[in-house]
Amino acid sequence: MNTNLLAVIVIGAGHAGLSASYFLKQHRIQHVVLERGLIGESWASQRWDSFRMNTANKLNTLPGWETDETEPDSFGTAQNLVASMKQYVQNYGLPVLTNTTVISLRKAPGSELFEIQTVQNGSTKTYSCWQVIVASGAQSQKQPARLAGKIDAKIKQLHSSEYRTAADLPAGGVLVVGSAQSGCQIAEDLILAGRIVYLSTSRVPRCPRYYRGKDIMDWLILTGFFNVRSEDIADSAQLHVRTPLLKGNDNGRKTLSLQSLARSGVILLGKLQDVVNDFAYFSEDAGAHVSFADEFSAQVKGFIDNFIAEKHLPAPTAEPDPDDEPDNSLNLSGHPGSIQFRKEGISTIIWATGFRPAMAYIQLPVFDETGNPVHQQGKSLVKGLYFLGLPWLRNRKSSLLLGIKEDAQFITGCINTLVQKQTMVGNQPD
Structure with a gap:
């Protein structure tokens, strides 16, 4: 067995892991980044063909690597993002090992060292290190669908990460279960492709895409x-509230809302409760989900209005946005509490x-x-083990690519301080 001793090992080569690697290299700390797949694996393998980032290019940068200044307010594709990450690794010479799956992380017996066992292209390899950054993220494994086992085998089932385009699906209607970012965007993609779409909704906040002269993120x-x-x-x-609905399609000027989907032809249903034989049963709460999202959007706009007034900022009045305004004509009271798959011609279920x-x-x-991992600002209960890339790691923006850079700088700063102390007493290599 080949054992390699390093100062730091980073697990995951997404935005979090690459940001950490950049700062570790700035500190001249010996390290390696282990990635189970390819660089930016989740972005490369879990997004559909029409996917666009829901934050502008200027917010999706890596430390020391700014976006193309000619398109800072454009919304790139997942492929654009992955390509920039690969170029980033090459430009900075970051020590990334791809196709390297970590199968165990533990403390070496009788030692302060961490021991990481991996499988690289079919071969087992073990690394030892003084400190570890777990940057494999909060979205590295599909959440299983509770009722998937009760669906007839004739109906095709996909997780949202496996969906690519409507053309790949069998003819017929589609039931999308879950109305957060992926569910709503996939429902829109399907309805634009001419499919009959049913959307099982849930309690998800949303924001207007553009408000009073600025992108809502600005x-x-x-x-x-x-x-x-x-x-x-x-x-x-509040730490578990879902990310508000946003989309980057339509040049980042269109609001994504349940009412906009309903007007386009998507049939809104409540939360999926059960499947019995050929029937799916739903709660009668679709209207409440629409209202919750509307109220959240109104609160965000009120927050911004107050800020503008307090700071005496020159901002235009809000332009009409039908997709953001509550739709009083949207009557969900008569929508079915159940549907029969065969009768409605539903051939596919997408589990969002x-x-x-x-x-x-x-x-x-x-x-x-x-x-769930226990940590304080990314520092775990075990000395020398850190988490990076988790929602609310240090603040609200920790869930954004924008915030990961700051978190990575903080964590690697903590590591650098410890490395310097340990090096002074001769416990750790350079």
Whole structure:
């Protein structure tokens, strides 16, 4: 067995892992980045053909690598993002090992060193290191669909990460389960392709795409909305609110809302409760989901209006946005509480049930009773082990590519301080 000793090992070569690698190299700290697939694997393998980023290019940068100044406000594709990440690795000479799956992370017996066992192209290899950054993210594993096993085998089932285009699906209607980012955007893609689409909705906030002369993200950054720190949130439930609906299609000027989907022909249903034989049963809460999203959008706009007034900023009045305004004509009370797959001609179900972290390889006491990593600003319960790329890691923007850079700089700064101390007493290599 080949053992390699390093100062730091980074697990994951997405935005988080590459940002960490950049700063570690700036600190001249010996390290390697281990990636189970290819660089930017999740972006490359989990997005559909028409996908666009929901934040502008200027917000999707890596440290030391700014976007093309000619298109800072454009919304790129996943392929654009992956290409820039690969170029970034090449330009900065970052030590990334692809096709390297971590199968265990533990403490070496009787030692302060971490021991990481990997499989690289079919061969087992073990690394030892003083510190570890787990940057494999919160969306590395598909969230299983609870009712998938009750669906007739004749109906094609896909997770949202496996969907590419309507043309790949069998003829017939499509039921999309879940109305967060992926579910709503895929429902729109399908309806534009001429499919009959049913959308099982859930409680998801949303924002207008463009408001009072600016992209909504520009306003939220300007107001300091994303700078709210995790420890300043009194109600822990706020830490689990889903990301508000946004899309980058239509040049980043169109709002994504349940009412806009309904007007385009998508049939809105409540939350999927059960499947019995050929019938799917739904809660009668689609109207409540629409109202919740409308109320959230109104709160965000009010927050921005108050900021503009307090700062005496020159901002135009809001332009009419039918997709953002509550639609009083949208009557969901008569929508069915159940549908029969065969009768409605539904041939495909797309489970937009989201993702979860894949951290079963970590064999250390760093998780709570629900299996979530316990940390303080990314520092785990085990000295020398850090998390990066998780929502609310340090503040609200930690879930954005924009915020990952700052978190990576903070974590690597902590590591650099510890490395310097350990080097002075001769416990750690350069």
